[in-house]
Amino acid sequence: MRVDEQDDERELEGSEAAAGRLARVLSPEAIDALVSDAKESGMGLDGAGGLLGQMMKAVLERALQVEMADHLGYEAGDRAGRGSGNHRNGVYPKTVTTTAGPVTVDVPRDRNSAFTPVIVPKGRRRLGQVDEMILSLYARGMSTRDITAHLAEVYGATVSPGLVSKVTDVITDEVQAWQNRPVDETYPILYIDAVRVRIRDGGHVVNKAAHLVIGVDVDGIKNVLGIWIEDNEGAKFWLHVLTQLKNRGLRDALIVCCDGLKGLPEAIEAVWPQAITQTCVVHLIRAAMRFSSSTDRKKVAAALKPVYTAVDETGALEALEAVREEWGQKYPGLIATFENAWDRFIPFLDFDQDIRRVIYTTNAIESMNRNLRKLIKTSGHFPSDTAAMKMLYLGIRNIEGRHIDGDGHVPTGRVRGTGTLGWTAAMNQFKIRFGDRLPL
Known part of the structure; x- marks a missing residue:
């Protein structure tokens, strides 16, 4: 047997032995005894001084x-420590906020x-799970004061709104890295849509549009490529957005689906001349x-x-005339909507049914926007564009547990x-x- 095989075998035996010891410690009998002893002593299961807190304390101190x-x-009491130049020098108390209180x-x-603990780092008063909890609550639309109240009521933890804000600020670097990450060279489909957010600006609360660009890659995977917040749309703004995507590696888009955004078709033509601009049929x-x-x-x-299932433009025009005859007099705006968008609608009719189906079906995107609107409504308004960006990013990251980076790194419990x-x-x-425009 080779040395590496022997090492693998020893490692397997070690992990199996560790699993066996853990199973004995967490056996129903052992847990029942702990719960029974806690009840007899008047100790609760959770909260300050509860069984879970005591177990957390014991595990942390042993670690x-x-x-x-x-x-x-060397271990405590071991003679090997004599003359080593360093030794234990007592302990000091430190209160940390955990998920057990x-x-x-x-x-x-x-x-x-010289000792620098890892499990309870110096200067930290919260374990990592608490920060993740704060971010999770924030991603679900809770304000910093709501999170403070929640942690106090459920875990007995005293955490100020300012501290919660600092925890969420940690995500700012992650948002920036995500917003500037490289993207694929070619996307068969891009969807560009917007949700409205209320943001305080110059002492007034104003409505701004948070524009999401969602790409469908050659494997059919949808990823959010970025978020751009702006109160005034136009060709200049869209040229900035699309040029930024191009600089991040997006050299070509086959079909760009959008919904009558001012200046966007012109910007698409300037950045990706071969792209087909298609009005979102559902919208x-x-x-x-x-x-x-x-x-x-x-x-x-x-x-x-x-109209939208016609074989070609001629069939669609005939169907629209039929709608005009039946409903045009009663609902003239109905016909005008299609006529005004006709030039951006008819490319859809030139596609095969299989392509039409994936362009028309935007359920995943609609579901994301619906969840984001719910978060925005819960939050009310945001103090700044940065705060709104953090909320939208965390909301997208949190929706259905999906990972949105599209870079192959998939955290546990998430899909790409x-x-x-x-x-x-x-x-x-x-x-x-x-x-000829798709990668091999």
Whole structure:
């Protein structure tokens, strides 16, 4: 047997032995005995001084002692420590906030003051899980004061709104890195959409648009490529956004789906001249349906279907004329909506049914926007663009536990982006139509 095989075998035996010891410690009998003893002594299970807190204290203190032994190179009481030049020098109390509530632990120190604990770092009053909890609550739309109240009520932890704000500020660097990360060279589909956010600006609360660019890569995976907050849209703004994406590596987009954003088609043509700009069909239908009454909505929807399912532009025009004859006099805005968007709508009719299906079906994007709007509504308004960006980023990261980086790094419990139903059939059509522009 080779040496590396022997090492692997020893490592496996060690992990199995550790698992066996852990199973004995966490056996039903051992847990029942702990719970029974806690009840007899009048100790609660959670909260300050509860069983979970005491167990947390014991585990942390033992881990700190192990760290100290590793730092000094010998166990407590071992003669090997004599004359080593450094030794244990008592302990000092430190209260840390944990998911089991505040826990006071005895942190060991050494004579040379060279010991730097890892599990309870110097200067830290919260364990990592608490920071993650704060970020999770913030990502669900809770304000800093709401989070402070929640931690006090549930965990008995005293955390100021200012401290909560500092914890969420840690995410700022992550947001910046995410916003500037490299992206793929080619995306078959880009979706550009916006959600409205209320932000304090110059002493007044104003409405701004948070624009999301979502890319569907060659594997059919949807990823948010970035967020841009702006109160005034126009060709100059969109040229800045698309140029930034191009500088991050996005050299070509086959189809860009958007919804009548001012100046965007011109910017797309300037940055990606070969891209097809397509009005979002779902948004177009919804915009048109706003002109019909609730009593006629089902009939109008049925009448519009032949327009966007037509074989070609000629068939779509004939279907639109039929809608005009039936509903044009009663709902002129219905017809005008389609006519005003016609030039950006008809590229859709030139696609194969498999491509039409993946462009039309935007459920994942609609679901994301719906969840983000709910977060925004819960939050009310934001003190700055940066605060709004943090909330949107955390909200996107948190939605359905999906990872949004698209860089192959997938944290435990998350998946990389969202798949696209029917993508294989669509990709075959993309290869036929845009083969020379797609990566091999």
